[in-house]
Each structure stands twice: as structure tokens, then as C-alpha cells.
Amino acid sequence: MPDFIVAGAEPQSSDDPYAQLRTPGAIQGFGAMLALHPMTLRVLNASENVDSELGIPHAAILGQKLNEIVSGEDALAHIMECMACDEPVFDNPMLVTVGGRRFDLIMHADDDIIFAELEGLAPGAPTRADMDRLSDDAIMGMMVPDTLEALLEAGPQAIRTATGFDRVLLYKFDDSFHGQVVGEARRAGVESFKGLFFPESDIGAPARQLYGENFCRYIPRIDGTTSRLRPIDNPLTAKPLDMSHAVLRAVAPCHIAYLANMGVTASMSFSIMSEGRLWGLFACHHYSVSLLSYTQRLICEQIAMMFAAKFTELVSPAAIEDDMQARCAVVLRSSPLCQPNPLQQDWSAEAERQLLGLVNAEGAAIYIDGNVGEIGICPDLAELHAYIDTSPAAFDRLLHMYDEQGLFYTSSIASVLPFGARMREKGSGLMIIPLAGTRRHYVLWFRPELIVKAT
Known part of the structure; x- marks a missing residue:
């Protein structure tokens, strides 16, 4: 007031x-x-x-x-x-x-x-x-x-x-x-x-x-x-x-x-x-x-x-990245992500829960050399998948918008991706980190759009 x-x-x-x-x-x-x-x-x-x-x-x-x-x-x-x-x-x-x-x-x-x-x-x-x-x-x-x-x-x-x-x-x-x-x-x-x-x-x-x-x-x-x-x-x-x-x-x-x-x-x-x-x-x-x-x-x-x-x-981006790296190190030590061909591994319910719990997400996607695996509740990833494959330079700029190491996060996917409005119901919040130092391996976490009544 x-x-x-x-x-x-x-x-x-x-x-x-x-x-x-x-x-x-x-x-x-x-x-x-x-x-x-x-x-x-x-x-x-x-x-x-x-x-x-x-x-x-x-x-x-x-x-x-x-x-x-x-x-x-x-x-x-x-x-x-x-x-x-x-x-x-x-x-x-x-x-x-x-x-x-x-x-x-x-x-x-x-x-x-x-x-x-x-x-x-x-x-x-x-x-x-x-x-x-x-x-x-x-x-x-x-x-x-x-x-x-x-x-x-x-x-x-x-x-x-x-x-x-x-x-x-x-x-x-x-x-x-x-x-x-x-x-x-x-x-x-x-x-x-x-x-x-x-x-x-x-x-x-x-x-x-x-x-x-x-x-x-x-x-x-x-x-x-x-x-x-x-x-x-x-x-x-x-x-x-x-x-x-x-x-x-x-x-x-x-x-x-x-x-x-x-x-x-x-x-x-x-x-x-x-x-x-x-x-x-x-x-x-x-x-x-x-x-x-x-x-x-x-x-x-x-x-x-x-x-x-x-x-x-x-x-700060550096603090967030350090925190994420520390938490990831603990969770991923026993995760299928650390195994060869992680998309072909048998993911237990506990492994999925731990991966989502890293950032309190509802869904996650694992992108490895053009292949995608989904965990939990994810938006339709077809357009995002095509964007990563066909617009690598634009995707690289997105990853480095806040952090030179490639840690990206937003609470409004519609504000950063041209097709984001079609994803926001299940994935308005998005975090991406690269895996193993390569830009072709990523983990993406999603949070759904949150609509609240102001009181």
C-alpha cells in the first residue's frame, strides 16, 4: 500500500x-x-x-x-x-x-x-x-x-x-x-x-x-x-x-x-x-x-x-553452482547417471526421487547425444529437443546467460524460449546443468507453473 x-x-x-x-x-x-x-x-x-x-x-x-x-x-x-x-x-x-x-x-x-x-x-x-x-x-x-x-x-x-x-x-x-x-x-x-x-x-x-x-x-x-x-x-x-x-x-x-x-x-x-x-x-x-x-x-x-x-x-551463480555440484556429487555417486549408457539403466523409484529432490522438481529429463529420457512429470519436450539439436549456438547462449560454466535457471520458461508458453503448465521453472564437461550431456529439471491467489 x-x-x-x-x-x-x-x-x-x-x-x-x-x-x-x-x-x-x-x-x-x-x-x-x-x-x-x-x-x-x-x-x-x-x-x-x-x-x-x-x-x-x-x-x-x-x-x-x-x-x-x-x-x-x-x-x-x-x-x-x-x-x-x-x-x-x-x-x-x-x-x-x-x-x-x-x-x-x-x-x-x-x-x-x-x-x-x-x-x-x-x-x-x-x-x-x-x-x-x-x-x-x-x-x-x-x-x-x-x-x-x-x-x-x-x-x-x-x-x-x-x-x-x-x-x-x-x-x-x-x-x-x-x-x-x-x-x-x-x-x-x-x-x-x-x-x-x-x-x-x-x-x-x-x-x-x-x-x-x-x-x-x-x-x-x-x-x-x-x-x-x-x-x-x-x-x-x-x-x-x-x-x-x-x-x-x-x-x-x-x-x-x-x-x-x-x-x-x-x-x-x-x-x-x-x-x-x-x-x-x-x-x-x-x-x-x-x-x-x-x-x-x-x-x-x-x-x-x-x-x-x-x-x-x-x-550468486557461483554459490548456486557450488551448492549444486556438492549435492549432485552425493546423489549421483549411486545414480544410474554415473553408469555407462544411463538411459538404458534400470532407474529405481529411490534414484528418481533423489534426482528430483536435488532441486525440489516435479520432473527431469536426461539428454545424452540427442537421446532423451524422462522422469516424473515433464512437459512435451519435442520442441525443446529440436531446439537443442538444430540451434546449438542459441542453446549455448541460453546456458551461459547467467554463468560461464553453463548453469541455467529460470522461473518463467515462456520469457526465454520462443515456444516456452506451450511448456509452462508442467515446466514453467527450468534448470539445466551440463554433465561430464560436455555440452551434449545435460540434466534438465522442471517445475510446473504455480498460480496463486494473492491475499
Whole structure:
């Protein structure tokens, strides 16, 4: 469910399909926002709640310089160093005080503006040392799993340990961006969502693009107040402020309603990027108000990044091939495939079960010098057989699409073979490996097309 535009904010008009996501004109009320001139750091725009959050009237804060508002020698020195760069990147969060109260200051440059967001620190907030220990433990936890199954279990648990949220889902996108919950950690008594499917429209393209840019989205309470920016437009461009990368960016009423229907009070998500692509999300739900500091959320971003790195390592073509070779070595040691003329051997039910079980397939085909033997449930192989025999160069390119050793796999045969649509009912998923170092001996595994109803 996308989150964009806040109730009560002025409607925006733009040809940009992402405009409402990026320019809501308001913030969530658990902090205050200042939009600063990129050269002078004078306040051009401010959220209406600066009086209650910072103790400074809105009319008085406009035009002030940042160093006239916040105190913190180290933070201000760092800001000046960053401002000397063509593209300033700030070491967030920075500890500052305003009127004697401690704040996390989070800054970024965007839309020819320097954004400064301030989140108040509670007296009992975890110390930086506490956070460092938690970060070290969580990151080390992501290094331990040596199988994909173990990683899918460890990731949500690490996020839940770091946040205390009632439920953490590991949400995976497929190639068409439909989603499935493939991992979960939850408090006892909380409903499980593991295994559920969701349609692509649930998290549409505009929202996915933002998830690919912003790795954390935090909503501490769905009934929290919102605060408009005044003035609402960027004074330097006379256009709505682009708040794409603001941590306080306001939430859509439709997304609030979506969470409320689930009974959720607080929500948080962390993007999982793999090889430059949005692979999935950690989606966190809590049934009471959540109060997490920026540093706590930053640790979860680091966990998500470590999860993504470990995932990429485990599912790389080299890792898949190594795993397949190891598993094949065990199974094939006693398999008829290792015997002379394997197609003429007597295949026992156990040998067939083991071969299919290597990749949890429904069917397999053994291709040896133009002859084919079938095991289990296979599609009609006539066209594929002819393709291998009559188009060897094209078949060779297919085998080496992902891996120089010739390990090929796809979940949608119709997308890679011109006749694949006629095979997908029984063989939409296809994996091929060459045998004995020759390109004329192959094992092909098939999985049928899986049609699920998104819930």
C-alpha cells in the first residue's frame, strides 16, 4: 500500500507520477523540519510545529541561521566542513541542543535545499555505546547463516531484536514485483503472515522507486499529528518542496487506513537491495506506539544491508553452482547417471526421487547425444529437443546467460524460449546443468507453473 500526501495538505498538480509521494507538504509530528538556503543556511521553510517542538515561534524562526537555532560545537563544525563540498553528505545523526533540550539533527541536500530535521531525544534513550553493541551483535548475526533457509530466518529475528516490534516480515518481490512473505519473527500470540502472497499493486511502482532510494520508512504512531510546512513551496524555485529523502515525510491517509484495518499502531520498513535492485523489504508491525531513535533505525538499515550482502553471496551463480555440484556429487555417486549408457539403466523409484529432490522438481529429463529420457512429470519436450539439436549456438547462449560454466535457471520458461508458453503448465521453472564437461550431456529439471491467489 503506497503512502503519499497528508490529509489537509494543499493538492499538488504535476505530470510527475511520483509527485504526491515526494511533495506532501507536511511532516509527521514526532519531529520538526527546517528547509535551509543552500548557501547561507537561513531558514526558508519550517514546519508549523516548531513552536511546540523547538520552543521557537514559526514567524520568528524564518530567516534565522541554523547556528542561531541549534547549539553543538562538534555538529556545527561538521556541518561547515560538509558545506564546503560541492555535494554535502552529512554524518547523521548529529547531537545538538535547542533551548536546553537534546535533539538528533538529521540533514540532507535535495532540490537545491538543505533539509534539517530534528527529533527530540528522550531522557532514557539508549546511549551510543548501547547502540554500538547492538549493531555489532546484529551484524555478526548476519554473518553466521551459511544457507538461504537459515538467512531467511535470521534476518527478521535480528530486526525484531533491534526494534522490539511485535512482528517483522521478510517480504520478497518476484520478477513481476508480486510479493510473498518468506520469513517472519513475531511475538507469541501475534498472527502469522508467513507464506502469504500480495499483488504487485499492493506496493506500486512509485512506492517501490522510493523504497529503492530511502532504505527506512518509520511511522511511530498512525494516529500521530501532522504538521504542514510554511511556506509550502520552495522559495527558490516556486515549486513544492521535494521531500523524497526526508525521514519525517508525512503519510497518506489511505496507508494509515490500511494499517488501522490490520490493527497496527506503528509501522516501519527497511529496503533490501541486491545487485542494485529492490529485492524485498523488512516490514515491521507494532500494536502500540513505537519510540525508536534515528540511531536505532540506522542500525536496522545496516542489518538490512548485511542481509542483502549475505543473500547475494548465497544466491550468486557461483554459490548456486557450488551448492549444486556438492549435492549432485552425493546423489549421483549411486545414480544410474554415473553408469555407462544411463538411459538404458534400470532407474529405481529411490534414484528418481533423489534426482528430483536435488532441486525440489516435479520432473527431469536426461539428454545424452540427442537421446532423451524422462522422469516424473515433464512437459512435451519435442520442441525443446529440436531446439537443442538444430540451434546449438542459441542453446549455448541460453546456458551461459547467467554463468560461464553453463548453469541455467529460470522461473518463467515462456520469457526465454520462443515456444516456452506451450511448456509452462508442467515446466514453467527450468534448470539445466551440463554433465561430464560436455555440452551434449545435460540434466534438465522442471517445475510446473504455480498460480496463486494473492491475499
